[in-house]
Amino acid sequence: MSQVQDYKSRLSDPASRKFETFSYLPAMSDADIRKQVEYIVSKGWNPAIEHTEPEHAMANYWYMWKLPMFGETDVDRILAEAKACHEANPGNHVRLIGYDNFKQSQGASMVIYRGNTK
Template sequence: MSDVIDYASRLTDAHSRKFETFSYLPRMTAEQIRRQVEYIVSKGWNPAIEHSEPEEASGAYWYMWKLPMFGETNVDQILNEAQLCHNQNPNNHVRLVGYDNFKQSQGASMVIYRAPGFE
């Protein structure tokens, strides 16, 4: 069996918390975020932007940034909304969600902007 790495993620240390699979990886570049949005659009999922204070981000409730963008296929418009959310909430984590209408669940969810000091 291979060695398993312990990621020191603790509820008592907000700076150590991880959110979804991508949070264990280095911060995504603008091009990588764009590709994720393109993937969500290509699957026909409805994109949505959410944000939360770092100390509350491990909970199930995140603030919705406007309504989900039902039927939106313009990648630039989706990225602009994510940037607006980040600009208006610079101390919050911002995540991108892709809602799958068929399965009635999230098809994708990832933090695309991390709050300062939480890299």
């Protein structure tokens, strides 16, 4: 039986925290983020962007960047909004969400930009 690796994630250390599945992988490139946005659009989900300070990232509430982009299918426009949120809040984590209208839940949620963690 293999050993299970302990990810030294602690509440007292914001830099160590993991968020959703993709945070255990290397940071996504712009091309990787584009693929995720394309997937969200292909599923017919409504994209939304949220952000928060690293020390508050474990809380349930993240700040919404504008309103969800209901019905938006232009991948470049979604990416531009994500980048604008990151540039306006460079110290914050930025999360991309795909809302599934039919299941009335999040179909996808991932941190696409990490803020400064000290």
